[in-house]
Amino acid sequence: MVEHRASSAETPVTTITGVSIQFLGASSGIVTGSKYLVSAPGMNILVDCGLFQGDKRSRALNWEAPPVNVPDIDLVLLTHGHLDHTGFLPRLVNLGFKGRILATGPTLNVTGIILKDTAKIQEEDAERANRRGYSSHKPAQPLYDLKDVERTLKLFDEVTEGEWTTLAPTIKVRFQSVGHIIGATFIELDISGERIVFSGDIGRQEDILLYTPKRPERADVLLIESTYGDRVHGSQADTVLQLAEVINETFSRGGSLFIPSFAVERTQLLMFVIWRLLGEKRIPDIPVVIDSPMGVSVLDLFHHSRTWHKLDPEECTRMCAHFHRTMRFQETLRFRKDNEPKIVIAGSGMVTGGRILNYLEYRAGNTNDTLLFVGYQAQGTKGRALLEGATTLRVYGKVVPFKMQVRRIDGLSAHGDQRDLLWWLELVKDPPRNVFIVHGEKDAALAFQKLLLEQRGWVAELPALNQQVKIS
Ligand SMILES: [Zn+2]
Numbered sequence: 001m002v003e004h005r006a007s008s009a010e011t012p013v014t015t016i017t018g019v020s021i022q023f024l025g026a027s028s029g030i031v032t033g034s035k036y037l038v039s040a041p042g043m044n045i046l047v048d049c050g051l052f053q054g055d056k057r058s059r060a061l062n063w064e065a066p067p068v069n070v071p072d073i074d075l076v077l078l079t080h081g082h083l084d085h086t087g088f089l090p091r092l093v094n095l096g097f098k099g100r101i102l103a104t105g106p107t108l109n110v111t112g113i114i115l116k117d118t119a120k121i122q123e124e125d126a127e128r129a130n131r132r133g134y135s136s137h138k139p140a141q142p143l144y145d146l147k148d149v150e151r152t153l154k155l156f157d158e159v160t161e162g163e164w165t166t167l168a169p170t171i172k173v174r175f176q177s178v179g180h181i182i183g184a185t186f187i188e189l190d191i192s193g194e195r196i197v198f199s200g201d202i203g204r205q206e207d208i209l210l211y212t213p214k215r216p217e218r219a220d221v222l223l224i225e226s227t228y229g230d231r232v233h234g235s236q237a238d239t240v241l242q243l244a245e246v247i248n249e250t251f252s253r254g255g256s257l258f259i260p261s262f263a264v265e266r267t268q269l270l271m272f273v274i275w276r277l278l279g280e281k282r283i284p285d286i287p288v289v290i291d292s293p294m295g296v297s298v299l300d301l302f303h304h305s306r307t308w309h310k311l312d313p314e315e316c317t318r319m320c321a322h323f324h325r326t327m328r329f330q331e332t333l334r335f336r337k338d339n340e341p342k343i344v345i346a347g348s349g350m351v352t353g354g355r356i357l358n359y360l361e362y363r364a365g366n367t368n369d370t371l372l373f374v375g376y377q378a379q380g381t382k383g384r385a386l387l388e389g390a391t392t393l394r395v396y397g398k399v400v401p402f403k404m405q406v407r408r409i410d411g412l413s414a415h416g417d418q419r420d421l422l423w424w425l426e427l428v429k430d431p432p433r434n435v436f437i438v439h440g441e442k443d444a445a446l447a448f449q450k451l452l453l454e455q456r457g458w459v460a461e462l463p464a465l466n467q468q469v470k471i472s
Contacts, residue, residue: 051087055380079200106183179203229448
């Protein structure tokens, strides 16, 4: 995995003539850190600029400069706003990137919200680590701060979904919606008539909240995600039923339900499903707390981006009014102490930071409470450890016993399963010359590689981290 990394810290971007792609993240079984550098004559384009998340070794990669000369990168294209696709941007700017950052309007908005939140969390974590003295770095530093984020936001440039944009005489790009989250797209990059398709993260064929993904019709070179390349999700009806069961079982024990959720991934979907369950009286009328300032900001974005989702504006307003939305940290401290049964949806989605940790610090030993996972948990995260049966939890430098009930519902994931991935490729009739499977743990990527060969006869590669491949 990490050992594939090239040792040279600063090699020129273009070392191969023609067009090449270098896999600077989300490769070698690593899901996070999506970054693909396309080097074409006269232009170097970075597609996605994600943060590495998960275990210490992965996170350490964020502190290293990528093995390219960053000022040589002309442009960044973003598939969507998630941290593992955008969270490295302020660091890229600090390393000398001065070009434009292109994406759809909602993606740029989501990215802005996420980057500001990340900078704040990093500054707070560094400050806390220094105060309590548990960091191995002395003094602990944030990877970037709010000022770095402000400089990054100035480079944002909005594109229109579904329309080609010319980048250079022989290079054009199109962003088309792909479900997953609001504003998310796949990217088609045409260079001298050759088409490179970057899938980004592919949503579900049938999503309660978002429209069916558009699909590519042609690809000479394809990079496809494989997060759930080895899995089939349950139906959405089953998923809603499972959620009702978890809520009811927790309530009957007199406990509270805590749901770590990505602010932009599932918080709005969870709200919508819970709202429907309340309306149908399939769950008791217990308080629901949305403890995620970022989730609240994204909810506002839903109001302003109506063509991107199925939520009726009036229903959205009624739903929001029903839930308790927490902005102030003082409220978090109050909610975590009171024993009234409730549902709390709080970030971060993989329990790597955010307010969910403030709740767990206090409630981890409570056997009546339930911790429910509704999204992907990367290797090395606290979420993954708890899902796999950890009996202790490290919070803010101290170890606490963990006795909560743990449940998991995969069907609410924003990622398509292996059937969705195959469906997404159906319109591509001619086999691409190169297929690269990225953004998946090794087992998922290998399973999807096998499936592509069996179902389509396509031979796909699993690129290594930092590998550079000549494609024309
Ligand atoms: Zn994503």
